Amino acid sequence: MIKLKNLTKVYRTEELESTALNQISFEINQGEFVSIMGPSGCGKSTLLNILGMLDKPESGSYEFLGKEIAQYNEKQRSEIRKKNIGFIFQNFNLIDELTVFENIELPLIYNKINSSERKKRVDEIIQKIGISHRSNHYPQQLSGGQQQRVAVARALVTNPSLILADEPTGNLDTSHGNEVMDLLCKLNESGTTIVMVTHSAHDASFSNRTINLLDGKIVSEKESKLSQAAV
Amino acid sequence: MFKNYLKVALRSLNKNRIYAFINILGLALGLAVSILVFLFIKDETSYEKHWDGYERIYRTGIKADMMGQKMDAPVSCSPMANALRTEFTDVESATRIQTGRQEILMRHDQTKVYIQHIAQADSSFFNVFNYEFIHGDPKTALKESNSIVLSEETKQKLFGDQSAMGEVVNYDNRRDLIVTGIIKEPKGHAHFSFDLFISDNDVKNVWINNGWNTYLKLKKGADFNSFEQQMKTNFMKKIEPDVERFLKVSVDEFFKQGNAFEYQLMPIKDIHLYSHKDFEIQQNGNIMYIYVFLGIAFLVLIIAGINFMNLSTARSGKRAKEVGVRKVSGASRKMLIFQFLVESVIQSFIALCLAYILVIVLLPGFNNVLETNISLLNEYFSQTLLFSIIITMFYGLFAGSYPAFFLSSFKPISVLKGDFTKSKNGAFLRKALVVTQFTASTILIIGMIIIFKQIDFLHNKDIGFKGDQVIIVPIQTDQMADNFRDYKSIFLKNSHVQSVSRASFFPGDLPNQSMYALEGSQEQLPLWNMNVDYDFFKTMSIKLAEGRFFNREQDSDSIPTFIVNETAVNNLNIKNPLEKRLGTFINNNGDVQYGKIVGVVKDFHIEGFNQPIRPMVMRISNYTWFTAFKISPENASSTISFIEDEWNKLEPTHPFRYTFLDKKFGALLRQQENFGTMFLFLTILAIIISAMGLYGLASYTAEQRTKEIGIRKVLGASVSQIMNMLTKDFIKLVLIANIFAWPITFLLAKNWLSNFSYQIDMPILPYIFATVLALIIAIITVSTQAYIAANSNPVNSLKYE
Numbered sequence A: 001m002i003k004l005k006n007l008t009k010v011y012r013t014e015e016l017e018s019t020a021l022n023q024i025s026f027e028i029n030q031g032e033f034v035s036i037m038g039p040s041g042c043g044k045s046t047l048l049n050i051l052g053m054l055d056k057p058e059s060g061s062y063e064f065l066g067k068e069i070a071q072y073n074e075k076q077r078s079e080i081r082k083k084n085i086g087f088i089f090q091n092f093n094l095i096d097e098l099t100v101f102e103n104i105e106l107p108l109i110y111n112k113i114n115s116s117e118r119k120k121r122v123d124e125i126i127q128k129i130g131i132s133h134r135s136n137h138y139p140q141q142l143s144g145g146q147q148q149r150v151a152v153a154r155a156l157v158t159n160p161s162l163i164l165a166d167e168p169t170g171n172l173d174t175s176h177g178n179e180v181m182d183l184l185c186k187l188n189e190s191g192t193t194i195v196m197v198t199h200s201a202h203d204a205s206f207s208n209r210t211i212n213l214l215d216g217k218i219v220s221e222k223e224s225k226l227s228q229a230a231v
Numbered sequence B: 001m002f003k004n005y006l007k008v009a010l011r012s013l014n015k016n017r018i019y020a021f022i023n024i025l026g027l028a029l030g031l032a033v034s035i036l037v038f039l040f041i042k043d044e045t046s047y048e049k050h051w052d053g054y055e056r057i058y059r060t061g062i063k064a065d066m067m068g069q070k071m072d073a074p075v076s077c078s079p080m081a082n083a084l085r086t087e088f089t090d091v092e093s094a095t096r097i098q099t100g101r102q103e104i105l106m107r108h109d110q111t112k113v114y115i116q117h118i119a120q121a122d123s124s125f126f127n128v129f130n131y132e133f134i135h136g137d138p139k140t141a142l143k144e145s146n147s148i149v150l151s152e153e154t155k156q157k158l159f160g161d162q163s164a165m166g167e168v169v170n171y172d173n174r175r176d177l178i179v180t181g182i183i184k185e186p187k188g189h190a191h192f193s194f195d196l197f198i199s200d201n202d203v204k205n206v207w208i209n210n211g212w213n214t215y216l217k218l219k220k221g222a223d224f225n226s227f228e229q230q231m232k233t234n235f236m237k238k239i240e241p242d243v244e245r246f247l248k249v250s251v252d253e254f255f256k257q258g259n260a261f262e263y264q265l266m267p268i269k270d271i272h273l274y275s276h277k278d279f280e281i282q283q284n285g286n287i288m289y290i291y292v293f294l295g296i297a298f299l300v301l302i303i304a305g306i307n308f309m310n311l312s313t314a315r316s317g318k319r320a321k322e323v324g325v326r327k328v329s330g331a332s333r334k335m336l337i338f339q340f341l342v343e344s345v346i347q348s349f350i351a352l353c354l355a356y357i358l359v360i361v362l363l364p365g366f367n368n369v370l371e372t373n374i375s376l377l378n379e380y381f382s383q384t385l386l387f388s389i390i391i392t393m394f395y396g397l398f399a400g401s402y403p404a405f406f407l408s409s410f411k412p413i414s415v416l417k418g419d420f421t422k423s424k425n426g427a428f429l430r431k432a433l434v435v436t437q438f439t440a441s442t443i444l445i446i447g448m449i450i451i452f453k454q455i456d457f458l459h460n461k462d463i464g465f466k467g468d469q470v471i472i473v474p475i476q477t478d479q480m481a482d483n484f485r486d487y488k489s490i491f492l493k494n495s496h497v498q499s500v501s502r503a504s505f506f507p508g509d510l511p512n513q514s515m516y517a518l519e520g521s522q523e524q525l526p527l528w529n530m531n532v533d534y535d536f537f538k539t540m541s542i543k544l545a546e547g548r549f550f551n552r553e554q555d556s557d558s559i560p561t562f563i564v565n566e567t568a569v570n571n572l573n574i575k576n577p578l579e580k581r582l583g584t585f586i587n588n589n590g591d592v593q594y595g596k597i598v599g600v601v602k603d604f605h606i607e608g609f610n611q612p613i614r615p616m617v618m619r620i621s622n623y624t625w626f627t628a629f630k631i632s633p634e635n636a637s638s639t640i641s642f643i644e645d646e647w648n649k650l651e652p653t654h655p656f657r658y659t660f661l662d663k664k665f666g667a668l669l670r671q672q673e674n675f676g677t678m679f680l681f682l683t684i685l686a687i688i689i690s691a692m693g694l695y696g697l698a699s700y701t702a703e704q705r706t707k708e709i710g711i712r713k714v715l716g717a718s719v720s721q722i723m724n725m726l727t728k729d730f731i732k733l734v735l736i737a738n739i740f741a742w743p744i745t746f747l748l749a750k751n752w753l754s755n756f757s758y759q760i761d762m763p764i765l766p767y768i769f770a771t772v773l774a775l776i777i778a779i780i781t782v783s784t785q786a787y788i789a790a791n792s793n794p795v796n797s798l799k800y801e
């Protein structure tokens, strides 16, 4: 599904150039659950943003579903993104002025889904993540775990083939974190590809494979032993 | 403590430079406009106040309605001033003057100067109006006949640095006059401004002939109302014999016929702003301009004040953390309010300094447009300063108080937790303020267009004659006047001179009036006289409605025939004018001469459009002091020099002068045009201030919504969807503002238009145009901000929090 080859990202500021990603190459297949780990500042988020087409690589190739998209412009990237990819962030990034329902509905609006279909799909997913009694609440009125579940729901509602999650449990305590990990695992079981950045070895143990980054380079890649057991 | 506030205030300004720039410049523009308007109003209301006892000085006038023909003029008869002086104990002094509109040639030795503003005045003039004499004695200067008093400037023109007292000045090659006084330019404005005074103490004892202006000064403590009553009764008795002699009816019958006539008094301090009568000495100002400019200043101040409040509160998110930290460190709410007020007062005073710079830069242009001569550093400077400081303090405290109370009310815990942006406080107020601001701007835009439409309408109105390519040359000597008929052919030799004609006056000057009656009717009607020659209508391209023009075979000055205008036919209420004979007095004994009406011409304008067309009667006469030459558009300047050369041969004593008729007539519209230009200028300023405020507000809104924009983009929103979202709210506000602005402007504009005798129908287009313009301005300012926000990389914005 994803094929990276010699992908490099350089940040340039007035004083210095820093290479956030250095000649990264790997593949991710349909239905995999991949964790990315590494110390702070090693380039995990940068990698995820490029995978999610929020950012452009400096050089190298990025093949997504067989198409070379590394040099696509913003508009083309946005088209592919909204059809195929869902995002989950560490800090949830819900819109404060919108209710739970409206937040989840948002990507459907941008995908031009009609309103009755939208209602059906949002209701379905709210049911699934168990916050249907909260659908008219605003994000501030929810706990962190609930907020993240809403964020997951929002990422899922378009039925994306790829979910990108940047430290989805980073702001949550263990029990709330586990709720979210549960959701992700179920999702993966039903065939969705997941790429997740995490600092937690526990969370990473749910995945099929872990990629370790250091200073913008891949230092190791290993199949997770626990992956089968966890399911 | 205070020092700490000051430091924080200045640093905060420095840190938010764009915000501070918008805020301070907007305020400075608002203040500059209000200072300019203040100076203008101060100047306009200062008229006559430099005369000693100006509150006790009055101008007499008459108001009449004869056969539906209304007359309201500040004129009086010759003997009135004497009567006032001798028969009323309340009168300290009274004076009579007579003025002309023409330039007169004054000569001393070989120095010839045309002087325009000349008064023939009786010896009491300087008792009523206390001019400062450099030489001579105000009490006696105008006592002797053939005395002349010169203004300092006129003296300089005629005599240079030589002494002038007792010297001879020649008047129009007709009379020699002796200089008996030199006066200083008065310190303030008045409704007249004379370059020289000539003594005239002859009294013609006719009460019905009103060719003079009379002023009187009451004694200190005199009761105006009882004096006015007394004066009216006294003078109505005096006019009785003349009414009987000329109108052939008794006064009682005269009033019974439905006529009205009364004497009036007007305080001179009211003349400049409130007097718009017939035969004013100069065109006066208009209180309407003061109201309009006050209104503009008020709107601009509101607009700028709203910017100030809006931007300060919008920015509050950025200050919220500071508030939280200060509160946690022990600051009370009072102290915080004080701190923010100090900040806003400091900003307003920076704006005030900038405003004064703007005033200094703008004042010359302002003076130029309004034809005023206002300076900032005048005797009112301390008042101006006080006024501007009060407004500035008001801005600082009032406009600053909302942000101060708003910011200081933040709860430290919620602020430090980062909750402040979620509070919807202030959002509604901010919207209401933007609506108010755009209402004000839209009123100005619509008002501006309507004013320009009206001025344009007046410009393009059919004036009934063609003034382009017509030059007017005044005749100066009797010799020229007597023989001009024979001289015409000299000018017509030049093929570019299409026609030559004469008249007693041309459009742009004022005619005089006499009483006429149709043969067989007792009813007297005042009509406006015009003496013309045979080629007058041709030269002026005036159109015939009925009958014929004058011709040499059928008409002459000895066999009177008349041509009247359509208004006269209407006012006389005659069915078939060409069968009627019109009579008028030929001497002071009430003898009447009749003449046939041979033609009716279409109406043509001679005065500004604030006056309706007068009923006119024209006849052939050699008593005409203006000539008109219609010349071809080609080689105009060489044609004019040809006329000049020939003219100078015929009238060598007087240097040749000419004016273009269309310019002369156009001058009547100038006051309104100046006013329109000023309005345009102030409106553009107001729009700029609004746009600046909107720009600032939009940028803060976009900033506040950075995170939301980022999220929406990640979820697939396109740039145009984001821009749409950001712009939509503002557009709603602008539309709401228009709903308010339309009816308000409609009422104001209707009121303004009613000042004109000829007005446009209230147009609908300016309203639509203003709405569209306001929308365009809003969309441009807001969407540039929205565009920047929509194009920013969401990755960056999502990192925050």
Ligand SMILES: Nc1ncnc2c1ncn2[C@@H]1O[C@H](COP(=O)(O)OP(=O)(O)OP(=O)(O)O)[C@@H](O)[C@H]1O
Residues within 6 Å of the ligand: A011, A012, A013, A018, A019, A020, A039, A040, A041, A042, A043, A044, A045, A046, A047
């Ligand atoms: N917009 C930017 N401009 C310049 N440098 C950047 C920018 N974003 C990231 N970097 C740099 O790139 C490198 C990688 O950053 P990145 O955010 O990908 O790290 P990370 O692995 O996600 O760290 P963390 O675990 O703390 O989230 C860091 O050295 C960072 O300083």
Ligand SMILES: [Mg+2]
Residues within 6 Å of the ligand: A044, A045, A046
């Ligand atoms: Mg990161």
